[in-house]
Amino acid sequence: MKDMPCPCDSRLKYAQCCGPLHQSFADHDLLSAPDAQALMRSRYSAYTLDLLDYLLASWHPDTRPSSLAPNEPGLRWLGLQLKKHVQQDAEHASVEFVARSKLGGRAQRLHEISRFIRVDGAWLYLDGEVS
Ligand SMILES: [Zn+2]
Numbered sequence: 001m002k003d004m005p006c007p008c009d010s011r012l013k014y015a016q017c018c019g020p021l022h023q024s025f026a027d028h029d030l031l032s033a034p035d036a037q038a039l040m041r042s043r044y045s046a047y048t049l050d051l052l053d054y055l056l057a058s059w060h061p062d063t064r065p066s067s068l069a070p071n072e073p074g075l076r077w078l079g080l081q082l083k084k085h086v087q088q089d090a091e092h093a094s095v096e097f098v099a100r101s102k103l104g105g106r107a108q109r110l111h112e113i114s115r116f117i118r119v120d121g122a123w124l125y126l127d128g129e130v131s
Pocket residue numbers: 006007008009010014017018019041042045
């Protein structure tokens with residue numbers, strides 16, 4: 001798993017990209033993404049790996065769902081394309097991305113502008129606008 005390419009399409013290995021962010025949460029309950037873009041990547045990777053605790057923990061409490069379902073059987077995540085990262089100030093940022101997946105032969109494309117907010121030093125996903 002450590003040597004695999006990172007699911008977030010960064011062209012880095014998982015162990016040099018989203019892996020350490022997932023690990024610091026698993027080991028120390030710590031969200032350590034340095035910016036919203038890194039958190040976005042790590043959340044995409046968490047979706048592909050069914051790391052539901054990481055997804056919930058990195059979701060702002062005001063908008064966080066009470067639970068998340070694992071990936072449907074047969075769902076394949078095909079990749080992430082980051083389009084834009086705008087940091088408004090020290091606590092607010094947005095990330096525009098396209099995530100692609102495939103289920104039962106049908107391709108799905110999610111194009112979203114996500115808003116992130118930093119609380120007590122940790123970047124959290126707030127909400128998103130799907131276009
Ligand atoms: Zn990654």
